[in-house]
Amino acid sequence: MNKENDGMIGRLPININKEVATPNSDAESIKALIKKSGEVVGYELSNGERVSKEEGVQMAKNGQISGVGVGVSKKGEEYLRSLPDQSENNNLSSLPTVE
Incomplete structure (x- = not known):
């Protein structure tokens, strides 16, 4: 698979996210997902800060x-998605959950 010409990274299209900003330095x-009744309601960041979705x-x-990039659900709600790459270890779905 030619990653430069086919518009894909692995099995996902490069443009699967609505918005992907260049991260600041x-x-x-x-580092973790905050869930309530099984739904992601926030995130724990690498500095320990907890923020809402x-x-x-x-x-x-x-x-x-x-x-991460910003995706849009079928309901029209924005949410964070892992950027597609060759590793599954850094996917949001692989992160621990905190209360």
Whole structure:
């Protein structure tokens, strides 16, 4: 598979995300998901800060969180998605959950 010409990274299209900002040099990463009744309601960042899903989306748009893009659900809600790459270890779905 030619990653430069086919518009794909692995099995996912490069443009699967609505928005992917270039992260700032001091951007945080997501270390854990905050869930309530099985639904992601926020994120724990690499600096220990906890932010709501909405705050995380805005931070990602501003380049303050690395490794994620903004997707849109079928309901039209924005949420964070891992950027597609060759590793599954850094996917949001692989991260621990905190209360």
